[in-house]
Amino acid sequence: MPDEHEISRRTFMARGAAAGGAVVLAGAAGTALAACSSSPSGTTSTTAAPGSKPGVGTGTPVQGGSLSVGLLSEIDGFYPPANHWDTSGYIYAQCLYDPLMAIAADGSIQPYLAESCTPNATYDTWTLTLRPNIKFNDGTDLTATVVVNNFTALKASLLTGQALTQVVSCTVTGPLSLEYKLQGPNPDFTAGLPTQVGYVVGQAMIDQYNAGNVTATPIGTGPFIFQSWLPNSHFTATKNPNYWRKGLPYLDQITLKPIPDTIQREATLKTGGVDMIGSTDPDTIHRFQGQPGYAVVDSATGVIGEPSMAFIMLNCVVAPTNDLRIRQALAKATDQTTVQRIFGGGFGKPVNGLFLPGSPYYSATDFPSYDPAGAKRLVAEYKAGHGTPSLQLLTITDPRLAQVVQIIQQMWQQVGFEVTISQIEQANLINDFIAGKFQAATSYQFGAVNPDLNYVWWSTTTAGAVGTIALNFPRNSDPVIEQNMLTGRHTTDQATRVKAYQTVNQQLAKDLPYIWLVQYIFSEVATTKVQNWANPILPNGMPGYAFDEGIFSPTAIWLAK
Amino acid sequence: MGKYLIRRFLQLLVVSFVISVLVFMLVHLLPGDPTTQILGANDTAANRAILLKQLGLNLPLWHQYTIWLSAAFHGNLGTSYLNHESVTHILATGAPVTIELIIISQVLAFAVAIPLALVVSRKPNRALDNVSTTTTFGLLALPPFVVAPILVAVFAVGLGWFPATGYTPFNQAPITNIHEMILPSVAITAGSIAVYFRLLRSDLITTLQQDFITMARSKGLSNRRIMWRHAFRPSSFSLLAAAGINIGSLIAGTFVVELLFALPGIGYALVEAVNQRDYLVVQGISLVVAIAFVVIQFIVDFVFTIVDPRVVRE
Numbered sequence: 001m002p003d004e005h006e007i008s009r010r011t012f013m014a015r016g017a018a019a020g021g022a023v024v025l026a027g028a029a030g031t032a033l034a035a036c037s038s039s040p041s042g043t044t045s046t047t048a049a050p051g052s053k054p055g056v057g058t059g060t061p062v063q064g065g066s067l068s069v070g071l072l073s074e075i076d077g078f079y080p081p082a083n084h085w086d087t088s089g090y091i092y093a094q095c096l097y098d099p100l101m102a103i104a105a106d107g108s109i110q111p112y113l114a115e116s117c118t119p120n121a122t123y124d125t126w127t128l129t130l131r132p133n134i135k136f137n138d139g140t141d142l143t144a145t146v147v148v149n150n151f152t153a154l155k156a157s158l159l160t161g162q163a164l165t166q167v168v169s170c171t172v173t174g175p176l177s178l179e180y181k182l183q184g185p186n187p188d189f190t191a192g193l194p195t196q197v198g199y200v201v202g203q204a205m206i207d208q209y210n211a212g213n214v215t216a217t218p219i220g221t222g223p224f225i226f227q228s229w230l231p232n233s234h235f236t237a238t239k240n241p242n243y244w245r246k247g248l249p250y251l252d253q254i255t256l257k258p259i260p261d262t263i264q265r266e267a268t269l270k271t272g273g274v275d276m277i278g279s280t281d282p283d284t285i286h287r288f289q290g291q292p293g294y295a296v297v298d299s300a301t302g303v304i305g306e307p308s309m310a311f312i313m314l315n316c317v318v319a320p321t322n323d324l325r326i327r328q329a330l331a332k333a334t335d336q337t338t339v340q341r342i343f344g345g346g347f348g349k350p351v352n353g354l355f356l357p358g359s360p361y362y363s364a365t366d367f368p369s370y371d372p373a374g375a376k377r378l379v380a381e382y383k384a385g386h387g388t389p390s391l392q393l394l395t396i397t398d399p400r401l402a403q404v405v406q407i408i409q410q411m412w413q414q415v416g417f418e419v420t421i422s423q424i425e426q427a428n429l430i431n432d433f434i435a436g437k438f439q440a441a442t443s444y445q446f447g448a449v450n451p452d453l454n455y456v457w458w459s460t461t462t463a464g465a466v467g468t469i470a471l472n473f474p475r476n477s478d479p480v481i482e483q484n485m486l487t488g489r490h491t492t493d494q495a496t497r498v499k500a501y502q503t504v505n506q507q508l509a510k511d512l513p514y515i516w517l518v519q520y521i522f523s524e525v526a527t528t529k530v531q532n533w534a535n536p537i538l539p540n541g542m543p544g545y546a547f548d549e550g551i552f553s554p555t556a557i558w559l560a561k
Numbered sequence: 562m563g564k565y566l567i568r569r570f571l572q573l574l575v576v577s578f579v580i581s582v583l584v585f586m587l588v589h590l591l592p593g594d595p596t597t598q599i600l601g602a603n604d605t606a607a608n609r610a611i612l613l614k615q616l617g618l619n620l621p622l623w624h625q626y627t628i629w630l631s632a633a634f635h636g637n638l639g640t641s642y643l644n645h646e647s648v649t650h651i652l653a654t655g656a657p658v659t660i661e662l663i664i665i666s667q668v669l670a671f672a673v674a675i676p677l678a679l680v681v682s683r684k685p686n687r688a689l690d691n692v693s694t695t696t697t698f699g700l701l702a703l704p705p706f707v708v709a710p711i712l713v714a715v716f717a718v719g720l721g722w723f724p725a726t727g728y729t730p731f732n733q734a735p736i737t738n739i740h741e742m743i744l745p746s747v748a749i750t751a752g753s754i755a756v757y758f759r760l761l762r763s764d765l766i767t768t769l770q771q772d773f774i775t776m777a778r779s780k781g782l783s784n785r786r787i788m789w790r791h792a793f794r795p796s797s798f799s800l801l802a803a804a805g806i807n808i809g810s811l812i813a814g815t816f817v818v819e820l821l822f823a824l825p826g827i828g829y830a831l832v833e834a835v836n837q838r839d840y841l842v843v844q845g846i847s848l849v850v851a852i853a854f855v856v857i858q859f860i861v862d863f864v865f866t867i868v869d870p871r872v873v874r875e
Contacts, residue, residue: 070726074833077644077645082645084643214645215644215645230654230728230730230825232823232824232825232829233728234727257726257727257823259823260820264710264725264726264823267714267718268823270718271717271718271721271724271725272724273724273727
């Protein structure tokens with residue numbers, strides 16, 4: 001069945017809560033201070049060196065050819081201030097536009113359209129200087145004025161405005177330079193610029209939107225030029241002959257085809273309908289890994305920062321999950337290993353928090369291990385004062401997830417809970433999260449390179465009562481987390497930052513707003529004729545982050561003869 | 562015949578009016594508030610008030626309805642809040658795909674069901690009849706979402722005869738278009754073949770027992786002529802009625818096949834809109850699909866008058 005409603009997609013963020021804007025940042029960003037590749041080995045290629053790694057090109061690049069890619073989902077438009085970009089959305093954007101900054105393979109934020117972005121001594125003013133001689137595909141120049149006009153549109157947008165609340169002003173200081181003034185110091189300000197708010201579109205496109213033409217033809221500086229788009233069918237872009245990165249792109253044309261159903265997407269790859277596909281189903285990896293003629297890259301390893309994580313979210317302000325004993329009992333009753341076997345396709349490893357071993361922020365935590373006897377004791381204790389704990393487990397209408405949820409229901413019932421399952425549409429689930437109208441719910445989230453981007457999800461300032469809008473969905477209002485998130489944001493000392501985020505991670509394991517289940521895995525499969533799709537090189541020569549949450553860059557891809 | 566058609570047309574107008582009211586009300590009766598979905602985390606009182614005004618949701622229902630209906634008559638069914646496309650554009654983009662899918666599938670269904678029914682009805686309960694009846698019974702039990710993956714596994718992945726997914730507009734590459742549409746059409750066709758075959762076979766068997774058939778045989782007419790000229794026409798009422806309902810249902814009912822084969826049709830657009838609570842799109846597509854269904858029934862009624870003029874007198 002179609003898996004377009006998988007909670008694994010960024011749609012969770014982008015089309016729901018996302019209207020909240022700050023979430024636009026949450027999926028992909030980095031930090032200039034934290035180089036935290038958790039596990040750079042394995043199938044994922046994160047280095048630039050040519051070799052035999054999947055997705056890393058060997059031999060001399062070949063000019064020409066047409067690439068067709070099967071995507072998980074469709075984009076809803078190409079205008080950064082107005083449209084909701086999920087994993088697929090960013091792939092479209094990578095074809096047409098360039099970001100101001102980009103994430104390097106070491107997790108640092110490096111200039112892309114920008115030549116530099118530097119702070120003042122107090123980190124509350126940042127000066128960005130653009131590279132010279134870059135043109136949009138309509139022939140106009142990339143100037144500081146255009147970037148500021150982009151910023152103005154982004155700031156005014158309901159969607160993206162929240163992501164820029166810390167920016168008080170953005171002003172032109174020269175033909176190619178501009179200045180961001182922030183509300184306060186932020187040594188990590190550039191972390192947001194590789195995301196949706198950092199992609200720059202041409203002035204004519206902004207003007208058309210402002211004039212009410214919300215379906216204006218995309219204008220960008222990117223490696224490809226928009227040719228046609230038949231929503232839910234295909235999108236075609238052709239090589240930008242005047243691309244500012246000389247010699248790139250190699251391809252003459254790229255076609256993106258949204259194919260929601262995983263099996264159909266795989267069948268289309270096998271039958272030659274596309275050359276590459278993305279997937280969030282770990283079984284895709286099993287089906288293609290080792291198959292002659294195909295190369296597979298996945299996000300099981302090589303994560304920079306934190307992985308996307310699947311979990312059960314517990315509401316900390318409604319009964320019975322507002323009782324810490326209940327949250328502890330639920331966590332102890334949940335057999336992570338069994339869930340990982342079913343849902344993680346065998347790729348899951350024990351998780352005790354948001355960070356994986358190898359990340360500097362990883363540390364031992366008090367996250368409860370599987371202990372049904374201990375869970376029973378806690379339930380009995382609760383029962384003595386409040387009666388049998390009864391709760392509803394919300395989930396989305398996804399067959400793979402439904403299987404997991406039923407098993408979790410059995411686990412919880414075995415220790416004394418009364419559990420009912422309710423399946424609803426994803427959009428409604430997100431609305432329930434925002435309003436706090438749930439007790440326990442399946443979810444998927446995070447995956448940020450920079451832990452600071454989780455502030456909006458964990459802050460006491462974004463928690464609220466049931467019925468009010470709150471981006472701290474579980475409404476876990478913990479001053480220790482707040483204090484350490486702010487410390488992590490403002491400090492310039494890496495040791496202090498590491499300690500702060502480790503403390504946050506440990507505190508989450510104590511508060512238990514989330515029962516961590518398994519790392520969520522993205523994968524990309526390509527025929528072997530597709531070369532160099534997981535080996536981006538940044539304009540300054542540094543290797544880029546190769547497979548950020550399923551996003552790949554088409555700029556340096558070539559097709560073997 | 563004129564009066565009959567006028568009466569039918571007036572009924573069509575009444576039904577269309579009722580449909581428009583129901584479609585309009587349906588979205589308002591759905592649980593949840595569309596503004597919540599549209600605004601998401603920006604769902605503040607001030608933003609909601611602005612949006613309610615923009616969408617006209619602060620007006621009395623009857624006023625909203627008249628505005629909506631008036632706009633619909635002018636071809637303005639609103640704009641998707643999600644991708645800012647006009648609903649008319651979404652329909653114009655999706656309709657050719659869905660209509661082509663329906664046409665090919667129904668042509669295939671008739672091409673298989675009618676000759677087969679004509680052959681087996683001459684000698685019912687023989688081997689061929691039993692095999693055909695059993696097979697079509699099985700086809701009835703196979704929904705498109707089961708048939709589609711099987712077709713893809715066998716004819717796309719296995720034999721490589723057809724692409725697994727994809728859509729190229731007919732006007733861009735007709736051959737490629739037909740090639741891509743075969744598998745999705747066959748996935749829909751299976752159920753239609755079963756229904757059409759079983760109805761026509763049953764009616765033909767009854768018709769072949771009528772006196773006028775005996776008379777035709779006694780006059781020495783060939784079996785072919787008897788079947789096509791004398792038996793088929795009076796046996797086709799149920800087939801026509803079923804085809805009318807089936808084709809009408811398929812307008813939005815192809816969504817499973819459209820999703821599986823990544824075809825950008827009306828059904829696909831409708832499901833996307835429902836999932837995203839893009840309620841103007843849901844409203845617009847539902848209205849057009851429902852009206853199209855009624856119009857198809859009107860056309861079927863008209864065809865009835867040609868097939869059997871007694872319908873008018875009755």
